[in-house]
Every structure is written in structure tokens, then in C-alpha cells.
Amino acid sequence: MAAVPNPPEKMMFQLTLRRRGISDQAVLRAMEEVPREVFVDPADRGYAYRDSALGIACGQTISQPFVVAYMTEQLQLQRQHRVLEIGTGSGYQAAILSRLCSHVLTVERYRTLADAARMRLQKLGYDNVEVLLGDGYDIPPGAGTFDRIIVTAAMEQIPEALLERLEPAGILIVPVGPHHGTQTLVRVVRTDAGFDRRELVDVRFVPALPGIAREL
Template sequence: MSTTQNPPRQMMFQLSLRRRGISDQAVLRAMEEIPRDMFVEAADRAHAYRDSALGIACGQTISQPFVVAYMTEQLQLQQNHRVLEIGTGSGYQAAILSRLCGHVLTIERYRTLADRARARLAELGCDNVEVTLGDGFDVPADAGNFDRIIVTAAMEQIPDALAQRLKPGGVLIAPVGPHQGTQTLVRLVRTDAGFERKQLVDVRFVPALPGIAREL
């Protein structure tokens, strides 16, 4: 189970997000409600509420809280939205999304991460999240289209096949750039005329790789 946040740590966690420009009250509330210490490795629990990325199993990371909050805020979620997440990781981002939308389908290429995330999300009662072992570059056709798509690993470019899974008016957020280096968060909005693309902030994510991992 989660360790209990003491009030000063909880207050500083929220204050840090507000100081960095997170203003959506629903996002801030979700960040407060979801215990980040449940999603980090046991050795890192004392550092769970620092604004930094931390390592998890399979050589992956849990993103720093500001990046999670920022990407979530940029999605402009509504309670009826259906969301696709590429890269489940620890499950933390999916847990935040679950408080703000109707349904989350999250795809993870590492079985260990998918299984652990599924267990954590069930423990938290995130019943509107479906964790699937799969290839984020090859989303099953029967999964349908989505109001929002969030990619939590670096893509050298956004595949057109993924962008096409957005419903009209849909929004996609992804870190785009070289795998070894700095990427830029890109926000795509599907319009009647095509896609509006906006570059947001520089970030660093682990690479998004095709296929299902053979091990782990």
C-alpha cells in the first residue's frame, strides 16, 4: 500500500506544480489524489514527490510530476473522452488520466511493466483503465478511434497511422525527436482541414520502440 504523505510534502508537491504553471484545477486534484509513491521502486519511495524522473523496471522511467501534469493539462480532457496511451510504464500517467476521462486504453511492450501497472491500477480502483501488452506502433484496428492520444516515450516522428486514430477535433501529445538527446513535446489537433501542429516544451524520454519486448 501507499505510504501516507505528510502535509508539508503534499503541500510542496502541489506548490511546485502551481509555480511551474499548472493551473487546471482538475489536473491538480488528480495529481493530489493519486499516490505517486505506489508507482516508484521501493528504494525510491522517499523521493517519489520530488520533481524528477525516476528509474523503474525494464530500463524505463516514471516521468517527473511536472511533465505528467503538463502533458495531461495540454490534452484538455473531458469526462466522456476515450484516451489511448502509448507506453504504460509504471501506470502513473494512466492513473492520472483515469480521474479525468471516461476510458483509458494503455499499451505497454514489456510484460513485467504491464502486469505490475495492471495490479497497481486495480488496487487504486482505476476501473476505467485497460492495460494491454502490445506494440504502440501497431494499435489493433478493432480498438477504434480516440478523443485523445498521449505518447509517453520518444518518437523520431509521429506515425501517420497513429495520428489517423484521432477522432475529429481530437488531440495527440507526443515527445518527438532523436532517441539519444532532447525531444520536443508536440501537440497535434485534428481539424477538418487536416492536422494543426504546435511545438510546446523540450523534454527527455526513453525511446519508443516497435514490437513487443521478447524478455521482461
């Protein structure tokens, strides 16, 4: 039987986020409301609220809570925003985003992960999230543009096609760097003059790969 999170660890979860500098109350509330233990492998549920990444199916990971909160805070979400996420994974980041904006389109290249995340999010009632099996480097034209874009896998460089999906004053958060090593989290804002790029913190993410994965 899988372990379940103990109450002191859940309490430390919020305290750790605050101590590490997360101050947006809406983000903290979303992190409190979304049951992280549902998004990790059953065997890891006892570790769900530790500030560490955990492995999930298809060789992917669920990011550590601080990174999820930090990236979400950097998006400066507003209730009316439409958000694109590349790299659904277990659906945890999409669930957090769903509490803070009007609609989330999340794209996953592994069918196993996409199907499981879709069912999980539907079961929890997060009905403003759409899970798409697809290629994060080739978003369907009909998907339109977005107020915010978040990439939860490492890109060696930011594709021009992704930048063009940003609405004016839109924000993109993406880990940029080598696939096997340390990346830098980059925040890009679309301005009247072009794109304002700022480097934030060093991170480690699994690679963002093109195409839809072979069945796993």
C-alpha cells in the first residue's frame, strides 16, 4: 500500500515555498488547493510534498514544488488569460495554472502521459484544461495565440514559431540550455519593440523533443 503524505510535511510544503521567496498569494493558494499526491506515482505519494522532483512514467518527471511555484509566479497570471503549456507530464503544472487563468491548453508528446493526465484532471474537476497529444515544436495553427506560454522541458533554443504565438505583452517562461546538463530559466516578454529576454535561475529539466513519441 502506498504511503500517504503526513500532515507536518504538508505544512512544511507551504512554509518552504514562502521561505524560498514565493510571495504571490494566489500562487500559494493554488499550490495549497491542488492535491500533489494525486499527480505522483502511487509508490511516491509519501514524498509528494517534499521539495524535490519525482520520476513519473515514460522517463519523465514532475518538477519540484518550488520550481512549479516559481515558474507560475513569473507568468504573472490574470484570471482572463489563456495559457499554453508544453510538456503536460502528470498534469500537475496544468492543474496549478487552471486555478489562476481562464483556459489551459497543455501539449504532451507521450500518449500514455496525455491520456492519464486528461483523466486525472477531469476526475478532479479541472474542466478549463485541454490536454492535447502533440508536438510542442509544432503547435496546430488553429490553436491560436496565448497570453502566457510555459515550457516544462529543456529547449536548446527558443523556437521563433513559439515566440510568434505570444499575444502583445505576453510572457513566455522556458528552460534554455543543453539537454543533458544545467539550463537557465528564461523569461521573454513580447513588447512593441520586439521580445525582451531575461535570464532568471538555473534549473534542470528533461529534454523537450520534437514529434509525438512512439507508443510507451
